[in-house]
Amino acid sequence: MAQNESATPAADEVMRAADGTPLKDSLRRSMRRAKTKALLLVAPLGLFILFSFALPIADMVKRSFYSPEISNVLPETAELLGDWDGEGLPPEEIYAAFAKELAQADEDRNVGVVSQRVNYVMPGARSLFSGTARKLGDVESGPYKPKLIEIDEDWGDPQVWSILKREAYPITMSYFLSAVDMRYNAEGEIEAVASYMQIYQQLFWRTLWMSVLITVLTIALGFPVSYLLANLPVRTSNLLMILVLLPFWTSLLVRTSSWIVILQSEGVLNDLLVFFGIVAQDNRPQMIYNKIGTIVGMTHILLPFMILPLYSVMKGIPPSYLRAARSLGANPVVAFIRVYVPQTIPGIGAGSILVFILSIGYYITPALIGGSSGQLISNFIAYHMQQSLNWHLAAALGSILLFVVLGLYYIYNKLVGADALKLG
Secondary structure, eight states: OOHHHHHSTTTTOOOOOOOOSSSHHHHHHHHHHHHHHHHHHHHHHHHHHHHIIIHHHHHHHHHHHBBOOOHHSSHHHHHHHSSSSSSSSSSSSHHHHHHHHHHHHHHOHHHHHHHHHHTTTTTTTTHHHHHEEEEGGGSSSSSSSHHHHOOOGGGGGGHHHHHHHHHHHHSHHHHHHHTTTTTOTTTEEEEEOOOGGOOOOHHHHHHHHHHHHHHHHHHHHHHHHHHHHHSOHHHHHHHHHHHHHHHHHSSSSHHHHHHHHHHHHSSHHHHHHHHTTSSOOOOOOOSSSHHHHHHHHHOOOOOOOOHHHHHHHEEEEHHHHHHHEHHTTTTTHHHHHIIIIHHHHHHHHHHHHHHHHHHHOOOOOHHHHTTTTOOOOHHHHHHHHTTOOOOOHHHHHHHHHHHEEEEEHHHHHHHHGGGGGOOO
Protein backbone atom coordinates (compact mmCIF):
# COMPACT_ATOMS: atom_id res chain seq x y z
CA MET A 1 0.00 0.00 0.00
CA ALA A 2 2.86 2.37 0.91
CA GLN A 3 4.62 1.45 -2.39
CA ASN A 4 1.51 2.48 -4.48
CA GLU A 5 1.19 5.89 -2.74
CA SER A 6 4.82 6.81 -3.58
CA ALA A 7 4.33 5.93 -7.34
CA THR A 8 1.08 7.95 -7.82
CA PRO A 9 1.21 11.86 -7.60
CA ALA A 10 -1.08 13.56 -5.11
CA ALA A 11 -4.45 14.82 -6.41
CA ASP A 12 -3.62 18.52 -5.63
CA GLU A 13 -0.14 18.37 -7.17
CA VAL A 14 0.12 20.60 -10.32
CA MET A 15 2.64 20.56 -13.15
CA ARG A 16 5.18 23.36 -12.85
CA ALA A 17 7.66 25.03 -15.20
CA ALA A 18 11.40 25.13 -14.57
CA ASP A 19 11.06 28.36 -12.53
CA GLY A 20 8.48 26.78 -10.26
CA THR A 21 5.39 28.59 -11.56
CA PRO A 22 2.34 26.54 -12.57
CA LEU A 23 2.66 25.40 -16.17
CA LYS A 24 -0.79 26.81 -17.10
CA ASP A 25 0.17 30.29 -15.83
CA SER A 26 3.51 30.11 -17.58
CA LEU A 27 1.87 29.22 -20.91
CA ARG A 28 -0.72 31.99 -20.50
CA ARG A 29 2.04 34.55 -19.82
CA SER A 30 4.04 33.34 -22.81
CA MET A 31 0.99 33.64 -25.13
CA ARG A 32 0.28 37.15 -23.83
CA ARG A 33 3.85 38.23 -24.58
CA ALA A 34 3.63 36.75 -28.09
CA LYS A 35 0.35 38.56 -28.79
CA THR A 36 1.77 41.85 -27.49
CA LYS A 37 4.80 41.53 -29.77
CA ALA A 38 2.57 40.75 -32.76
CA LEU A 39 0.35 43.75 -31.96
CA LEU A 40 3.35 46.07 -31.70
CA LEU A 41 4.68 44.81 -35.02
CA VAL A 42 1.43 45.52 -36.90
CA ALA A 43 0.67 48.74 -34.99
CA PRO A 44 2.60 51.04 -37.41
CA LEU A 45 0.74 49.56 -40.38
CA GLY A 46 -2.59 49.81 -38.58
CA LEU A 47 -1.96 53.46 -37.66
CA PHE A 48 -0.87 54.22 -41.20
CA ILE A 49 -4.07 52.71 -42.64
CA LEU A 50 -6.15 54.48 -40.01
CA PHE A 51 -4.74 57.98 -40.64
CA SER A 52 -4.14 57.73 -44.38
CA PHE A 53 -7.18 55.70 -45.46
CA ALA A 54 -9.95 55.17 -42.92
CA LEU A 55 -10.12 58.64 -41.35
CA PRO A 56 -9.98 60.59 -44.66
CA ILE A 57 -12.77 58.45 -46.10
CA ALA A 58 -14.84 58.84 -42.94
CA ASP A 59 -14.31 62.61 -43.05
CA MET A 60 -15.32 62.70 -46.73
CA VAL A 61 -18.55 60.82 -46.03
CA LYS A 62 -19.29 63.10 -43.05
CA ARG A 63 -18.79 66.25 -45.15
CA SER A 64 -21.29 64.96 -47.71
CA PHE A 65 -24.22 65.31 -45.29
CA TYR A 66 -22.91 67.38 -42.36
CA SER A 67 -22.87 71.14 -42.95
CA PRO A 68 -22.91 73.19 -39.71
CA GLU A 69 -21.89 76.57 -41.20
CA ILE A 70 -25.24 78.30 -40.62
CA SER A 71 -25.83 76.85 -37.17
CA ASN A 72 -22.30 77.85 -36.13
CA VAL A 73 -22.58 81.49 -37.30
CA LEU A 74 -26.29 82.00 -36.53
CA PRO A 75 -26.87 79.62 -33.58
CA GLU A 76 -29.92 81.33 -32.02
CA THR A 77 -31.58 81.84 -35.41
CA ALA A 78 -30.99 78.18 -36.30
CA GLU A 79 -32.51 77.05 -33.00
CA LEU A 80 -35.57 79.28 -33.39
CA LEU A 81 -36.03 78.21 -37.02
CA GLY A 82 -35.97 74.61 -35.85
CA ASP A 83 -39.01 75.29 -33.65
CA TRP A 84 -40.81 77.30 -36.34
CA ASP A 85 -43.63 75.48 -38.19
CA GLY A 86 -42.54 76.89 -41.57
CA GLU A 87 -45.95 78.35 -42.39
CA GLY A 88 -45.96 81.88 -43.82
CA LEU A 89 -43.37 84.31 -42.50
CA PRO A 90 -41.50 83.63 -39.24
CA PRO A 91 -42.39 85.63 -36.11
CA GLU A 92 -40.64 88.82 -35.01
CA GLU A 93 -38.53 86.82 -32.56
CA ILE A 94 -36.73 85.05 -35.43
CA TYR A 95 -36.29 88.29 -37.40
CA ALA A 96 -34.74 89.95 -34.33
CA ALA A 97 -32.34 87.07 -33.65
CA PHE A 98 -31.38 86.90 -37.31
CA ALA A 99 -30.72 90.66 -37.55
CA LYS A 100 -28.52 90.70 -34.46
CA GLU A 101 -26.53 87.61 -35.41
CA LEU A 102 -26.11 88.70 -39.03
CA ALA A 103 -24.79 92.08 -37.87
CA GLN A 104 -22.37 90.28 -35.54
CA ALA A 105 -21.34 87.95 -38.36
CA ASP A 106 -20.61 91.02 -40.49
CA GLU A 107 -18.29 92.34 -37.78
CA ASP A 108 -16.63 88.91 -37.51
CA ARG A 109 -16.37 88.65 -41.32
CA ASN A 110 -18.42 85.42 -41.32
CA VAL A 111 -21.26 86.55 -43.58
CA GLY A 112 -19.55 84.93 -46.56
CA VAL A 113 -19.66 81.53 -44.85
CA VAL A 114 -23.44 81.70 -44.45
CA SER A 115 -24.16 83.30 -47.81
CA GLN A 116 -22.00 80.75 -49.67
CA ARG A 117 -23.79 77.89 -47.92
CA VAL A 118 -27.25 79.20 -48.86
CA ASN A 119 -26.08 80.22 -52.33
CA TYR A 120 -25.54 76.53 -53.20
CA VAL A 121 -29.32 75.95 -53.08
CA MET A 122 -30.58 79.52 -53.71
CA PRO A 123 -28.57 81.39 -56.34
CA GLY A 124 -28.35 85.08 -55.49
CA ALA A 125 -28.23 84.51 -51.73
CA ARG A 126 -24.69 85.82 -51.52
CA SER A 127 -25.69 89.40 -52.48
CA LEU A 128 -28.85 89.17 -50.35
CA PHE A 129 -26.92 88.32 -47.18
CA SER A 130 -23.94 90.63 -47.74
CA GLY A 131 -26.15 93.59 -48.76
CA THR A 132 -28.42 93.11 -45.76
CA ALA A 133 -25.49 92.77 -43.37
CA ARG A 134 -24.00 96.07 -44.55
CA LYS A 135 -27.28 97.96 -44.06
CA LEU A 136 -28.00 96.42 -40.64
CA GLY A 137 -25.46 98.82 -39.14
CA ASP A 138 -28.05 101.59 -39.45
CA VAL A 139 -30.71 99.56 -37.59
CA GLU A 140 -30.48 100.27 -33.88
CA SER A 141 -33.72 98.75 -32.57
CA GLY A 142 -36.78 96.74 -33.56
CA PRO A 143 -39.17 95.80 -34.78
CA TYR A 144 -36.79 94.02 -37.16
CA LYS A 145 -39.33 92.31 -39.40
CA PRO A 146 -40.47 95.42 -41.35
CA LYS A 147 -36.96 96.87 -41.33
CA LEU A 148 -35.42 93.74 -42.86
CA ILE A 149 -38.15 93.66 -45.51
CA GLU A 150 -37.48 97.34 -46.15
CA ILE A 151 -33.77 96.58 -46.63
CA ASP A 152 -34.57 93.80 -49.11
CA GLU A 153 -38.04 92.62 -50.05
CA ASP A 154 -36.76 89.02 -50.34
CA TRP A 155 -36.95 88.84 -46.53
CA GLY A 156 -40.71 89.01 -46.98
CA ASP A 157 -40.66 85.88 -49.13
CA PRO A 158 -41.65 82.76 -47.11
CA GLN A 159 -39.64 80.57 -49.50
CA VAL A 160 -36.38 82.29 -48.44
CA TRP A 161 -37.08 81.51 -44.80
CA SER A 162 -38.11 77.93 -45.63
CA ILE A 163 -34.77 77.40 -47.36
CA LEU A 164 -32.91 79.01 -44.44
CA LYS A 165 -34.82 76.78 -41.99
CA ARG A 166 -33.97 73.64 -43.97
CA GLU A 167 -30.31 74.49 -44.53
CA ALA A 168 -29.76 75.72 -40.94
CA TYR A 169 -30.06 72.12 -39.76
CA PRO A 170 -26.49 70.71 -39.70
CA ILE A 171 -27.47 67.42 -41.32
CA THR A 172 -28.69 67.89 -44.88
CA MET A 173 -29.34 65.86 -48.01
CA SER A 174 -28.93 68.88 -50.30
CA TYR A 175 -25.48 67.87 -51.51
CA PHE A 176 -26.50 64.30 -52.32
CA LEU A 177 -29.51 65.66 -54.21
CA SER A 178 -27.29 68.07 -56.14
CA ALA A 179 -24.94 65.19 -56.92
CA VAL A 180 -27.75 63.32 -58.72
CA ASP A 181 -29.29 66.43 -60.37
CA MET A 182 -32.13 66.70 -57.87
CA ARG A 183 -33.19 69.50 -55.51
CA TYR A 184 -35.86 70.67 -53.09
CA ASN A 185 -38.64 72.74 -54.68
CA ALA A 186 -40.49 75.67 -53.07
CA GLU A 187 -42.78 73.25 -51.20
CA GLY A 188 -39.80 71.33 -49.83
CA GLU A 189 -40.42 68.33 -52.10
CA ILE A 190 -37.66 66.59 -54.02
CA GLU A 191 -37.71 67.12 -57.78
CA ALA A 192 -35.33 66.85 -60.74
CA VAL A 193 -33.58 70.00 -61.88
CA ALA A 194 -34.24 71.33 -65.37
CA SER A 195 -32.85 69.09 -68.11
CA TYR A 196 -30.40 71.72 -69.35
CA MET A 197 -28.88 71.86 -65.84
CA GLN A 198 -28.43 68.09 -65.45
CA ILE A 199 -24.78 67.05 -65.67
CA TYR A 200 -23.93 64.62 -62.88
CA GLN A 201 -26.25 61.73 -63.80
CA GLN A 202 -24.80 61.78 -67.31
CA LEU A 203 -21.29 61.89 -65.88
CA PHE A 204 -21.94 58.94 -63.58
CA TRP A 205 -23.34 56.85 -66.45
CA ARG A 206 -20.44 57.89 -68.71
CA THR A 207 -17.93 56.97 -66.01
CA LEU A 208 -19.55 53.56 -65.47
CA TRP A 209 -19.91 52.52 -69.11
CA MET A 210 -16.45 53.76 -70.05
CA SER A 211 -14.95 51.89 -67.08
CA VAL A 212 -16.76 48.71 -68.14
CA LEU A 213 -15.64 49.20 -71.77
CA ILE A 214 -12.01 49.77 -70.73
CA THR A 215 -12.15 46.66 -68.51
CA VAL A 216 -13.50 44.56 -71.41
CA LEU A 217 -10.85 45.95 -73.78
CA THR A 218 -8.05 45.15 -71.34
CA ILE A 219 -9.37 41.58 -71.03
CA ALA A 220 -9.52 41.22 -74.82
CA LEU A 221 -6.00 42.59 -75.26
CA GLY A 222 -4.43 41.19 -72.11
CA PHE A 223 -5.65 37.59 -72.36
CA PRO A 224 -3.67 36.59 -75.51
CA VAL A 225 -0.60 38.49 -74.30
CA SER A 226 -0.73 36.70 -70.93
CA TYR A 227 -1.27 33.35 -72.62
CA LEU A 228 1.74 33.95 -74.84
CA LEU A 229 3.92 34.98 -71.90
CA ALA A 230 2.82 31.96 -69.86
CA ASN A 231 3.54 29.40 -72.58
CA LEU A 232 6.76 30.70 -74.16
CA PRO A 233 10.18 29.48 -72.99
CA VAL A 234 11.34 31.29 -69.86
CA ARG A 235 14.11 33.27 -71.57
CA THR A 236 11.76 34.60 -74.27
CA SER A 237 8.87 35.25 -71.90
CA ASN A 238 11.15 37.22 -69.54
CA LEU A 239 12.25 39.39 -72.45
CA LEU A 240 8.66 40.04 -73.49
CA MET A 241 7.65 40.67 -69.89
CA ILE A 242 10.07 43.60 -69.84
CA LEU A 243 8.06 45.12 -72.71
CA VAL A 244 4.96 44.88 -70.49
CA LEU A 245 6.65 46.23 -67.40
CA LEU A 246 8.60 49.04 -69.09
CA PRO A 247 5.51 51.17 -69.82
CA PHE A 248 4.17 50.16 -66.39
CA TRP A 249 7.24 51.72 -64.77
CA THR A 250 7.21 54.80 -67.01
CA SER A 251 5.72 58.02 -65.67
CA LEU A 252 1.98 58.35 -66.16
CA LEU A 253 2.39 61.87 -67.52
CA VAL A 254 4.94 60.67 -70.08
CA ARG A 255 2.62 57.93 -71.32
CA THR A 256 -0.33 60.30 -71.51
CA SER A 257 1.74 62.91 -73.33
CA SER A 258 2.87 60.26 -75.82
CA TRP A 259 -0.76 59.61 -76.75
CA ILE A 260 -1.23 63.34 -77.38
CA VAL A 261 1.65 63.12 -79.86
CA ILE A 262 0.22 60.00 -81.50
CA LEU A 263 -3.47 60.85 -81.67
CA GLN A 264 -3.60 64.57 -82.39
CA SER A 265 -4.73 65.85 -85.80
CA GLU A 266 -1.16 66.39 -86.97
CA GLY A 267 0.08 63.38 -85.02
CA VAL A 268 1.83 60.18 -85.98
CA LEU A 269 -1.29 58.05 -86.51
CA ASN A 270 -3.07 60.61 -88.66
CA ASP A 271 0.09 61.11 -90.73
CA LEU A 272 0.23 57.36 -91.39
CA LEU A 273 -3.46 57.24 -92.36
CA VAL A 274 -2.91 60.09 -94.80
CA PHE A 275 0.31 58.52 -96.16
CA PHE A 276 -1.44 55.24 -96.95
CA GLY A 277 -4.42 57.07 -98.47
CA ILE A 278 -6.92 55.83 -95.90
CA VAL A 279 -8.10 59.38 -95.06
CA ALA A 280 -7.81 62.66 -96.93
CA GLN A 281 -5.35 65.34 -95.87
CA ASP A 282 -8.17 67.78 -95.10
CA ASN A 283 -10.34 65.14 -93.41
CA ARG A 284 -8.16 63.92 -90.57
CA PRO A 285 -10.25 62.23 -87.87
CA GLN A 286 -10.40 63.75 -84.39
CA MET A 287 -9.00 61.05 -82.11
CA ILE A 288 -8.09 63.09 -79.05
CA TYR A 289 -9.78 65.51 -76.64
CA ASN A 290 -12.89 63.29 -76.79
CA LYS A 291 -14.07 59.88 -75.56
CA ILE A 292 -11.87 58.03 -78.07
CA GLY A 293 -8.74 59.61 -76.63
CA THR A 294 -9.77 58.77 -73.07
CA ILE A 295 -10.59 55.14 -73.92
CA VAL A 296 -7.40 54.56 -75.91
CA GLY A 297 -5.13 56.20 -73.36
CA MET A 298 -6.66 54.54 -70.30
CA THR A 299 -6.78 51.10 -71.97
CA HIS A 300 -3.06 51.30 -72.71
CA ILE A 301 -2.16 52.61 -69.25
CA LEU A 302 -4.27 50.05 -67.37
CA LEU A 303 -3.39 47.04 -69.56
CA PRO A 304 -0.53 45.84 -67.28
CA PHE A 305 -2.99 45.66 -64.37
CA MET A 306 -4.87 42.99 -66.35
CA ILE A 307 -1.86 41.18 -67.82
CA LEU A 308 0.01 40.60 -64.56
CA PRO A 309 -2.79 38.80 -62.61
CA LEU A 310 -3.72 36.80 -65.70
CA TYR A 311 -0.10 35.80 -66.28
CA SER A 312 0.35 34.67 -62.67
CA VAL A 313 -2.75 32.46 -62.92
CA MET A 314 -1.94 31.06 -66.37
CA LYS A 315 1.59 30.25 -65.28
CA GLY A 316 0.18 27.87 -62.68
CA ILE A 317 -2.10 25.94 -65.06
CA PRO A 318 -0.43 22.59 -65.96
CA PRO A 319 -0.23 22.03 -69.76
CA SER A 320 -1.13 18.41 -69.13
CA TYR A 321 -4.77 19.44 -68.57
CA LEU A 322 -5.15 20.50 -72.22
CA ARG A 323 -3.34 17.42 -73.44
CA ALA A 324 -5.62 15.25 -71.32
CA ALA A 325 -8.71 16.95 -72.74
CA ARG A 326 -7.49 16.47 -76.30
CA SER A 327 -6.62 12.85 -75.61
CA LEU A 328 -10.22 12.36 -74.50
CA GLY A 329 -11.52 13.58 -77.85
CA ALA A 330 -11.94 17.35 -77.49
CA ASN A 331 -10.71 19.47 -80.36
CA PRO A 332 -8.24 22.31 -79.51
CA VAL A 333 -10.93 25.02 -79.43
CA VAL A 334 -13.27 23.06 -77.16
CA ALA A 335 -10.40 21.99 -74.89
CA PHE A 336 -9.25 25.62 -74.62
CA ILE A 337 -12.71 27.04 -73.90
CA ARG A 338 -14.00 24.32 -71.57
CA VAL A 339 -10.79 23.35 -69.77
CA TYR A 340 -8.29 26.21 -69.94
CA VAL A 341 -10.44 29.36 -69.78
CA PRO A 342 -12.39 28.37 -66.60
CA GLN A 343 -9.09 27.99 -64.77
CA THR A 344 -8.18 31.60 -65.63
CA ILE A 345 -11.32 33.03 -63.96
CA PRO A 346 -9.43 34.03 -60.75
CA GLY A 347 -6.98 36.05 -62.84
CA ILE A 348 -9.74 37.63 -64.94
CA GLY A 349 -11.63 38.53 -61.77
CA ALA A 350 -8.60 40.05 -60.08
CA GLY A 351 -7.61 42.00 -63.19
CA SER A 352 -11.17 43.19 -63.79
CA ILE A 353 -11.54 44.44 -60.23
CA LEU A 354 -8.22 46.28 -60.45
CA VAL A 355 -8.87 47.86 -63.85
CA PHE A 356 -12.50 48.79 -63.14
CA ILE A 357 -11.82 50.40 -59.76
CA LEU A 358 -8.84 52.31 -61.16
CA SER A 359 -10.91 53.40 -64.19
CA ILE A 360 -13.87 54.63 -62.19
CA GLY A 361 -11.67 57.04 -60.25
CA TYR A 362 -9.16 57.94 -62.94
CA TYR A 363 -8.28 61.61 -63.19
CA ILE A 364 -5.05 62.57 -65.02
CA THR A 365 -5.60 60.94 -68.42
CA PRO A 366 -9.24 62.13 -68.90
CA ALA A 367 -8.19 65.62 -67.74
CA LEU A 368 -5.35 65.83 -70.29
CA ILE A 369 -6.76 64.07 -73.35
CA GLY A 370 -10.47 63.67 -72.60
CA GLY A 371 -11.69 67.10 -73.66
CA SER A 372 -15.21 68.11 -72.67
CA SER A 373 -16.84 64.85 -73.81
CA GLY A 374 -14.20 62.49 -72.41
CA GLN A 375 -14.06 63.72 -68.83
CA LEU A 376 -15.21 61.49 -65.98
CA ILE A 377 -16.85 62.22 -62.64
CA SER A 378 -13.42 62.40 -60.98
CA ASN A 379 -12.63 65.53 -63.01
CA PHE A 380 -15.69 67.29 -61.57
CA ILE A 381 -14.78 66.19 -58.05
CA ALA A 382 -11.41 67.85 -58.58
CA TYR A 383 -13.16 70.93 -60.00
CA HIS A 384 -15.30 71.35 -56.88
CA MET A 385 -12.28 70.73 -54.63
CA GLN A 386 -9.96 73.20 -56.38
CA GLN A 387 -12.06 75.85 -58.12
CA SER A 388 -15.66 76.12 -56.92
CA LEU A 389 -14.53 75.19 -53.35
CA ASN A 390 -17.82 73.34 -52.80
CA TRP A 391 -16.16 70.59 -50.77
CA HIS A 392 -19.48 69.23 -49.54
CA LEU A 393 -20.68 68.56 -53.10
CA ALA A 394 -17.30 67.03 -53.96
CA ALA A 395 -17.62 64.81 -50.88
CA ALA A 396 -21.14 63.77 -51.94
CA LEU A 397 -19.93 62.87 -55.45
CA GLY A 398 -17.00 60.93 -53.97
CA SER A 399 -19.26 59.15 -51.49
CA ILE A 400 -21.63 58.05 -54.25
CA LEU A 401 -18.64 56.75 -56.21
CA LEU A 402 -17.47 54.89 -53.11
CA PHE A 403 -20.92 53.34 -52.53
CA VAL A 404 -21.15 52.28 -56.19
CA VAL A 405 -17.77 50.54 -55.99
CA LEU A 406 -18.70 48.81 -52.72
CA GLY A 407 -22.04 47.74 -54.22
CA LEU A 408 -20.40 46.30 -57.33
CA TYR A 409 -17.82 44.51 -55.19
CA TYR A 410 -20.66 43.06 -53.09
CA ILE A 411 -22.38 41.80 -56.25
CA TYR A 412 -19.08 40.38 -57.51
CA ASN A 413 -18.54 38.62 -54.20
CA LYS A 414 -22.02 37.10 -54.37
CA LEU A 415 -21.73 35.96 -57.99
CA VAL A 416 -18.05 34.94 -58.22
CA GLY A 417 -16.70 35.04 -54.68
CA ALA A 418 -13.91 37.18 -53.28
CA ASP A 419 -11.92 34.02 -52.53
CA ALA A 420 -11.65 33.48 -56.31
CA LEU A 421 -9.43 36.56 -56.62
CA LYS A 422 -5.81 35.74 -57.30
CA LEU A 423 -3.27 38.53 -57.69
CA GLY A 424 -0.20 36.38 -57.95
